[in-house]
Structures are given as C-alpha cells and as structure tokens.
Amino acid sequence: MFDLDRWHEIFITISRNKLRSFLTAFGVFWGIFMLITLIGGGRGLENLITGQFNDIASNSCFMWSSRTSEAYKGFRKGRWWQINNRDIAIIKANVRGLDEISPVITPWSATENNVVRGEKKGTFSVQGNYANYDKIDKQTMTFGRYLNDIDVQEQRKVCMIGSRVYEALFNRGEDPIGQDIRVDGIYYKVIGVGEGSDNINFTGDKSEMITVPFTTMQKLYNYGDNVDILCAMAKPNVAVSEIQEQIETILKVHHSIAPNDKQAINSFNLETMFMQVGYLFLGVNILVWIVGFGTLFAGIIGVSNIMMVTVRERTQEIGIRRALGAKPSTIMTQIMSESFVITAIAGFLGISFGVLILQMIDLGVSSDGGETTVFQINFFTSVVAALIIIILGTLAGLGPAFRAMKIKPIEALSEE
Numbered sequence: 091m092f093d094l095d096r097w098h099e100i101f102i103t104i105s106r107n108k109l110r111s112f113l114t115a116f117g118v119f120w121g122i123f124m125l126i127t128l129i130g131g132g133r134g135l136e137n138l139i140t141g142q143f144n145d146i147a148s149n150s151c152f153m154w155s156s157r158t159s160e161a162y163k164g165f166r167k168g169r170w171w172q173i174n175n176r177d178i179a180i181i182k183a184n185v186r187g188l189d190e191i192s193p194v195i196t197p198w199s200a201t202e203n204n205v206v207r208g209e210k211k212g213t214f215s216v217q218g219n220y221a222n223y224d225k226i227d228k229q230t231m232t233f234g235r236y237l238n239d240i241d242v243q244e245q246r247k248v249c250m251i252g253s254r255v256y257e258a259l260f261n262r263g264e265d266p267i268g269q270d271i272r273v274d275g276i277y278y279k280v281i282g283v284g285e286g287s288d289n290i291n292f293t294g295d296k297s298e299m300i301t302v303p304f305t306t307m308q309k310l311y312n313y314g315d316n317v318d319i320l321c322a323m324a325k326p327n328v329a330v331s332e333i334q335e336q337i338e339t340i341l342k343v344h345h346s347i348a349p350n351d352k353q354a355i356n357s358f359n360l361e362t363m364f365m366q367v368g369y370l371f372l373g374v375n376i377l378v379w380i381v382g383f384g385t386l387f388a389g390i391i392g393v394s395n396i397m398m399v400t401v402r403e404r405t406q407e408i409g410i411r412r413a414l415g416a417k418p419s420t421i422m423t424q425i426m427s428e429s430f431v432i433t434a435i436a437g438f439l440g441i442s443f444g445v446l447i448l449q450m451i452d453l454g455v456s457s458d459g460g461e462t463t464v465f466q467i468n469f470f471t472s473v474v475a476a477l478i479i480i481i482l483g484t485l486a487g488l489g490p491a492f493r494a495m496k497i498k499p500i501e502a503l504s505e506e
Contacts, residue, residue, distance in 0.1 A: 100428050103400070114396045115436035117389030118483075122437045122475060125382030126444030126467060132378050134451065134465030136371045140364075146227050149189075150323040151334045151359045153341075159353035163346045171345045171354070175315040180344060185336045187328035192223040193317040195307045205255065205300065206272040212258040216273060216300045218307030226323050229296070232256075234267045234282030241281075242303045249278040252297040256283045273300055276310055330361035383478075390433065390482045397429050397490035408494050422491040429487025430480070437479030441472060 104111045154173070161167045178193055185191075195218035205212045224236045232253065241248055251259070251266070260266050266280045284296060307313065322337060324330045338355050341347070347354045401408070408421055445467065452465040467475075 100424075100431055103428055104432060110396060111432065114393055115432050117392040118386070118433050118436035118479075119389075119440040119443075121382070121386030121389035122440035122479060123444045124385045125379075126441055126472075126475060127447055128378040128382045129375075129471055130444065130448040130465050130467045131451075132371065132374050133467070134448070134455075136374075137464050138455075140367065146360065147225070147323050148360050148364045149326075149328075149330050150226050150321065151330050151357055151361070153320045153322070153334070153337065153355055153357045154318060156353055156356045158347055158351055160348040160351045162348035162351070165346055171347065173317040173320055173341065175317065177317070177320070177341060177344060181320075181322075181337055181340055184340060185322075185333055187325050187333050188322060188336075189325040189328075190222050190225050190321075190323040192220045192226055192321045193304060194219055194223065194319040194321060195304060195311070195313055195316075196318050197311065204274050205259065207259040207269070210259050212255065214252070214255050214258075214298050214300055215295075216302065216307070218304040218311075218313075219301050220304050223321060226321050227296075229284035232283045232285055233265065234280070236282055236284070237301065237303055242305050245305045245309055246303055247276065247278050247306060248281045248303065249273065250282040250284055250301045251280060252295070252299045253283060253285050254295075254297045255300060271300075273302075278302060324361075330359055334359060386478070386482070389436075390486045393429055393433055393483070393486040394489055397425060397487055398493065400428070401425060401490045401494045404494075418495040422495045425491040425494050426484060426487035429490065430483040433479060433483025433486060437483065438476070441475055441479075445472075 155171050157168050157170060158165070159167065173193070175193070178191060181188070181191055197216060204216070205214050219237060220242055221237045221239045229236055229250070233256075234250070236250055237248070240246070249271070251271070256266060259271060260269070266283060269280050270277050271280060272278075278300075284301075308315070320337070322330075322333055324333050334357060338357070339349075341355060342349055342351065411421060412418075448465045448467070455465065
C-alpha cells in the first residue's frame with residue numbers, strides 16, 4: 091500500500107493523459123460538490139426559517155372565540171360567545187399536562203396618535219398580558235424588565251414598549267425606564283423595552299406593541315372579565331394537541347357550545363406547525379441526498395468507464411507483467427489504486443470547495459446584520475461524504491480490475 095514505486099507509477103499513468111484524467115475527476119468533483127452544497131444549503135435554509143421563531147414556545151397553542159356553527163341547548167346557531175376569567179381558573183384546575191396558561195387582551199384597532207410623550211406622538215397597538223406570557227412568547231429586553239406578577243395583582247399603570255415605540259418616543263440611547271407616556275389618554279410608567287425578534291404574533295408586530303398588565307387593561311378599557319386570546323403551553327413530553335382538546339372541551343361545556351361544533355373555537359397549534367416544517371425539511375433532505383448522490387454516482391460511473399478504457403489500452407503492458415510473474419492480485423490492486431486516487435483527489439477537493447462556498451454564503455448572510463444561519467455541514471456529514479468517496483472510488487475500479495486480472499499473457503502479447 092505504501093510502496094513508493096507503485097504510487098509513482100499511479101501518478102505517471104494518471105498524468106499520461108491529462109485532459110482525460112481531468113474530465114474524469116471533474117465528474118466526481120462536481121458530484122460531491124453538489125452533494126455538500128445542497129446539504130449545507132438545505133440546513134442553512136432550515137436554520138434561517140426556524141431561527142425566526144426561536145423566542146416562541148413550540149409546545150404552545152393559541153385559542154380565541156368565534157361564532158357557533160350549530161344550535162345547542164336553546165341557543166341559536168351563529169351566536170357570539172366570549173372567553174372569560176372564570177375559564178382560566180377552571181382550565182388550570184382540570185387540564186392535565188398544562189404547564190402555563192396566559193390570557194391576552196388586545197383591542198383590534200388603535201386610535202390616531204394614541205401614544206404621546208411630550209411633543210412626540212405615534213400610533214401603536216396596546217396589549218394586556220400576564221407575567222407568565224413571557225414564558226410562552228419570550229421577549230428580548232434591551233432596557234429594564236418584563237411585567238411581573240405584582241404588576242398584574244396590583245393593577246399597576248406600567249408598560250413595556252417595543253423597539254419601534256422606543257424609537258418614536260425617545261432619543262437614541264436615552265434611558266426610558268421610569269419615564270411616563272400617555273396611551274389612549276392614560277399615563278403609564280415605562281418599565282422595559284423589548285426587541286420583538288420573532289415573526290409569529292397574532293396581535294401585531296411586537297416591536298410596535300405597548301404591553302400593560304392584563305388586569306390593568308381589563309379595568310381601564312372596561313373589558314369586564316372578557317379575554318380575547320387564550321395562550322397555553324404544555325409540559326415537556328406532553329403533546330399540545332392533548333391539552334388543546336381538553337381546553338376546548340371545558341370551554342364548550344362552560345359556554346353551552348355543541349361538542350361537535352368545529353367553528354366556535356379558533357386555534358393555532360405551534361407544535362403542529364413545527365412538525366409540518368420538520369416534515370417539509372425531511373423531504374427536502376431526502377431529495378437533496380437523492381439528487382446529490384445521483385450526480386456523484388454518475389461521476390463514479392464515468393471513472394469506471396475511463397478505467398475500462400485504460401485497461402484496454404494497457405492490455406499488452408498487463409500481459410507482459412503477467413508473463414514476468416506478476417500475480418493477478420497485484421494487477422487488480424494496481425488498477426483499483428489508480429481509480430481510488432482519481433476519485434479521492436477529486437472528492438476531497440469537491441468537499442473542500444463546497445465547504446468554502448457555504449462559508450462564503452454564511453459570511454454574506456451574517457454581514458447583513460442577521461443572525462448566523464450556519465450554511466454548513468456538520469462533522470458527521472463530512473465523514474459520511476468521505477466514506478462515500480472511498481467506497482465508491484474503490485468500487486469504480488473493481489470492474490476494470492477484474493477485467494485486467496482475466497487478461498491472459500499469450501493473448502495480450504499477440505494483440506496489436
């Protein structure tokens with residue numbers, strides 16, 4: 091295996107026809123390059139999409155009331171109903187596997203210039219939350235803190251503002267903590283500023299949101315005990331669909347809604363969405379491996395065909411070696427070594443170039459100010475790719491090697 095004369099002969103044979111060797115190697119290079127870039131690109135795209143939702147719990151669901159679609163217990167079809175505070179207590183006491191539940195109030199319209207600070211004005215959304223909502227939809231704080239339980243219990247007039255609200259009402263770098271702003275004619279003290287980085291929000295952009303304690307908003311906006319949206323999070327290893335079904339059953343019983351009414355409660359299940367995204371990228375990864383491996387296999391077939399031609403051209407040479415006492419295994423090893431060298435050099439160059447291209451894409455995405463997307467392959471994938479090259483490179487020379495081994499010295503010497 092480490093005979094210098096043998097390796098010297100291999101490289102002389104490869105360099106004897108440089109163009110043919112280059113074209114043969116390029117097929118393998120392009121195949122492994124396509125495989126690496128497709129895998130890395132698919133993984134980067136998956137990271138880019140799923141990275142948009144890092145702040146929101148994947149094991150959560152959101153529910154809100156809608157018109158009933160069936161008459162039930164004397165109530166007509168098409169009536170409106172409303173989730174309320176009493177539902178929260180019942181759900182907490184009866185739903186198994188529930189980790190967190192947080193009601194939300196969000197008026198669906200904002201008045202003109204509803205937020206004022208001195209001479210600065212803006213139109214932004216207002217939302218009432220519990221402190222535990224931050225566990226379901228995490229806020230990244232740039233100043234101060236999020237709401238806490240005391241803010242909710244004491245109905246404090248405090249608020250957390252989004253980054254764009256901060257930009258509209260405060261000078262850059264100014265500390266907003268403890269400052270007063272007027273929202274819909276009511277003064278609130280700013281306790282924090284959040285970035286609002288994820289793209290899933292049913293009530294608007296978090297960067298343009300003013301968040302106040304749930305109880306404060308219920309009282310000041312005359313909501314009574316009504317709730318607009320119910321947010322629930324399952325415990326680890328508990329399916330969100332299980333707690334969602336239990337919550338919907340409780341709501342239907344409590345509000346006299348037909349058990350088979352599918353339209354009375356609207357919902358959005360994050361677990362289902364993430365599973366669909368996972369299945370989507372599983373299909374993409376399978377397709378990537380099929381396309382990439384098919385391209386690589388085409389290159390390997392090219393190597394095998396060229397080695398067949400090489401064996402045919404070297405028939406007399408092989409015959410002379412056999413006549414001088416060369417063993418069949420020696421001839422076979424020589425041909426397979428040549429095939430392996432061509433495949434290995436082209437393959438590892440393809441891997442290196444693919445990693446380089448992915449790194450350039452990664453740097454390009456990161457330089458735009460976005461998060462690192464990691465358009466790269468992991469160590470396991472690179473090892474698998476290297477093993478594929480070694481195995482296919484060996485197999486590519488197997489057929490030509492058997493052909494060379496079967497050459498008879500007398501027939502080879504008599505051939506012109």
